[in-house]
Amino acid sequence: MLERLQDTWVSQWISQSTWGYPIVGALHVLAIALFAGTVLITDSEVRIWRRIGVTLVLATGALLFVSAPVRYYDSTFFKLKMVLLALILINTIAGSRRGISLILWAAVIFAARGIAFL
Amino acid sequence: MSSISEFIKQSWLFPVLQSVHIIGLTLLVGTIALVDFRLLGITMRRQSLKQTSSVLAPWTWSGLLTVVVTGPILFWSDMTRYLNNPAFILKMVLLAVALAAHFTLHRRALRMPGSTLQNRVIAVVSLVLWSSVVLAGRAIADFDIA
Numbered sequence: 001m002l003e004r005l006q007d008t009w010v011s012q013w014i015s016q017s018t019w020g021y022p023i024v025g026a027l028h029v030l031a032i033a034l035f036a037g038t039v040l041i042t043d044s045e046v047r048i049w050r051r052i053g054v055t056l057v058l059a060t061g062a063l064l065f066v067s068a069p070v071r072y073y074d075s076t077f078f079k080l081k082m083v084l085l086a087l088i089l090i091n092t093i094a095g096s097r098r099g100i101s102l103i104l105w106a107a108v109i110f111a112a113r114g115i116a117f118l
Numbered sequence: 119m120s121s122i123s124e125f126i127k128q129s130w131l132f133p134v135l136q137s138v139h140i141i142g143l144t145l146l147v148g149t150i151a152l153v154d155f156r157l158l159g160i161t162m163r164r165q166s167l168k169q170t171s172s173v174l175a176p177w178t179w180s181g182l183l184t185v186v187v188t189g190p191i192l193f194w195s196d197m198t199r200y201l202n203n204p205a206f207i208l209k210m211v212l213l214a215v216a217l218a219a220h221f222t223l224h225r226r227a228l229r230m231p232g233s234t235l236q237n238r239v240i241a242v243v244s245l246v247l248w249s250s251v252v253l254a255g256r257a258i259a260d261f262d263i264a
Binding site for chain 2: 110
């Protein structure tokens with residue numbers, strides 16, 4: 001199934017084109033920055049930007065996964081990152097404790113960087 | 119090349135420093151973007167610009183401090199690579215422009231708040247510049263000349 005995903009035009013475009021992967025990757029980082037900014041401020045109007053940030057992170061993240069599904073699936077750090085994201089989701093549903101959330105998000109970034117190195 | 123830089127380059131320290139660099143950059147760019155959104159008048163209209171920027175300023179500064187400490191260490195650990203990387207050179211140029219704009223135009227906009235055309239233009243310029251820095255930074259990994 002992952003191989004078939006890898007054969008789709010979306011996957012091919014992101015992984016083969018010169019700008020596909022860098023642009024999607026940069027948007028992913030920018031969305032994380034936007035999300036981080038909105039977390040630091042309490043304002044009801046900012047909530048929409050937090051949602052935009054999260055949606056963009058998930059969308060670009062999915063595209064990055066699609067660009068090389070086999071590689072990500074085989075990566076230990078990728079699996080670790082997904083587990084950490086699941087924990088964040090649980091923490092959020094359970095009423096989000098700020099300290100736990102912050103540590104988990106930092107851990108996600110470390111795990112994400114690890115994907116590129118192992 | 120010194121042995122310390124060689125050690126950083128080849129050990130787990132390199133990805134760890136990169137992670138810290140990314141955490142710093144999200145703080146820096148994320149908080150600046152929100153101030154820019156406020157300048158554009160598209161969010162947090164119930165707070166004054168001053169309130170928004172003063173809440174975020176310490177985070178912006180911590181972010182800036184984090185990237186200016188980790189950035190040069192990363193550069194120093196693999197200088198030849200970075201100096202031969204077009205995305206890195208572009209990033210440094212964009213960074214210089216973004217920082218210059220941040221401490222002149224952006225600062226002036228915060229001192230003279232109000233949704234004037236000038237402030238909106240400054241906000242857009244700031245958003246474009248900082249996003250370009252991130253884009254170029256991310257692209258370093260994709261434009262290595264072996």
